[in-house]
Amino acid sequence: MAKQKTQFVCSNCGYTSAGYLGRCPNCGQWNTLVEEKIVPDTVVNRKARISLDGRVAKPQRISEISGNETPRVQTGMQELNRVLGGGIVPGSLVLIGGDPGIGKSTLMLQVSGQLTETGGSVLYVSGEESANQIKLRADRLGVGSDDFVVYPETDMQQIESVIQQMEPDFLVIDSVQTMQEPDLQSPIGSVAQVREVTADLMQIAKTNGITIFIVGHVTKDGAIAGPKILEHMVDTVLYFEGDANYKYRILRTVKNRFGSTNELGIFEMRDRGLREVSNPSEIFLEERLAGATGSSITASMEGTRPILVEVQALVAPTVFGNAQRVTTGVDRNRVAQILAVLEKHANLLLQNQDAHVRITGGVKIDEPAADLAIALAVASSYHEKATSPSDVFLGEVGLGGEVRSISLIEDRLKETAKLGFKRAIISKNNLPGTILPEGLQVIGVATLEEALKIGLGLQRYTRQDNLN
Structure with missing residues (x-):
């Protein structure tokens, strides 16, 4: 043989x-x-785009194609609707990845139950759990409907047969790494299996208008397991993040053909499932200590939503040969630049100081608007002088020590005033033409030195002061 x-x-x-x-x-x-x-082409049946009712895709002139936008389907979770760009697009293919035990299956069960309440039918295919296990979780979450069908199966041919009989509006695959194409000789979870299974699901979604949610495993590096082409084939890629030891979960989008890729949804894990957090700013700030040094507040834009977060910094003499720079939730190189600017233009002697910078609440910030808050937090820890608990710092710090303007300043200031903060220190270049909210004092600064004087309450800021 x-x-x-x-x-x-x-x-x-x-x-x-x-x-x-x-x-x-x-x-x-x-x-x-x-x-x-290697499987010969005669073994694998390469299918054309044929719908369940036998319709075959045909070439059309673009002028003959209907340009009417399909209404989006609203789930019962506004946080999920925001991340998806305003709701579910019928016929879309959505990939959801996350660490084990983070709550991906819980999220999909809750969403499935909400979709059946709006008149849709859901087929939940599980390759990891039995029907009894899913039923126990569904009872705990309060999910149950005649239009919610659970199917524990991994064979794609059997799954396609059930889809053809049931014709559901929504399909959930939990998870794609457990599904298999029986014609392929590769083991379950291999690159070939994941690629072929996803290709079949994409064909089903696009030819029949069935919205499909795919749950995917992640590697130890946090990336979705399987070939990278998996993320290219789907319409939307969502990451469900958080620490299994804490109750808050963050749902963020990294790819979306139907909306923004900067949106963020925040949930709280409870005994009876996930609960939406409508005002995350209050949660991220509720544990802030009054009068603590090395702390400052900034407003970060996550898509269309401004979120106020706390920046924490700890500056301490190093015990190593070289000073350490440790960051959480913010780019390490960005922090290193800000520390260099503080040493050059604000006379902070940081060469022999370890600097630890952290964004609380598990939020990751990658925009320059948080530069000023990072600089104030570091200077606050260095001088052991706290910033005012009612101050917010917004601005980009340039290498020349200047404070530059940032985008969407009005949205950030509105959220700042809404949460009861009294003063905002921003770039003076943001002031012209900006509508300022009532009850909020807005101070424009041109340089980092000015911001340090105001934010830390220093009368003057010279190297002699630091030496003293």
Whole structure:
């Protein structure tokens, strides 16, 4: 009997090689090539885009195609609707990834129950749990309807047969790594299986208008497991983040063909499921200590929503040869630049000081609007002088020590005033033409030195003061 041929496929970029390579020549990643068996084209039935009722896709002139926008389907979770860009687009393919135990299945069960309440039918396919296990969780979450069908199966041919019989409005696959194409000889969870299963699901979604949610596992690095092409095939990629030891969860979008990729949804995990957090700013600030040094407040834009977060900094003499720079929730190189600006233009002697900077609440900030707050938090810890608990700092810090203007300043100031803050220190270049909210004192500064004088209540700011 002839030995079946194999090939090696990169799980990161899909590169194919006849032999094993330690490093992929296409993407440069190490140890990503996975062996899989070569299946002849006569074995795998390559399907055209044919819908369940037999309709075949045909070429059309673009002028003949209807340009009417399909109404979005609203779930019972406004946080999820925001992340999806305003609701579910019928016929879309949504991939949800996250760490084990973070709550992906809980989220999908709750959403499925809400969709059946609006008149839709849901087929929940689980390859990891039995029907009894799903029923126990559904009872705890209060989910149950005749239009909610649970199907514990991993064979895609059987699943397609049930889809054809039931014709659901929504399909949930939990998870894609447990599904298999029986015609393929590769093991379940392999690159080939995940790729073919996702291709079949994409065809079902696009030809029949069925919205499909795919739950995906993640690797130890936090990326969705399987080939990178998986993320290219779907319409929307969502990441469900958070620490399993804490109650708050963050749902963020990294790809969305139907909306913004900057939106953020925040949930609280409770005994009876996930609860939406409508005002995350209050949660992120509720544990702030009054009078604590090394703390400042800034307003970060997550899509269309401004969120006030606390920036914490700790500056302490180093015990190593080189000063350490440790960050959480903010780019380390960005913090290193701000520390260099503080040393050059604000006379802070940080060469022999370890600096730890952290964004509380598990939020990640990648916009320059938080620069000024980071600088104030570091200076506050360095001088052991607290900022005012009613102050908010908004601005980008340039390498020349100047404070630059930022975008969406009015939205940030409105949220600041709404939460009861009394003063905002911003770039003076943001002041012209800006409508200022009532009850909020807005001070414009041109340089980082001015911001430090106002924010820390210093009369003057010179190297001699630091030496003293």
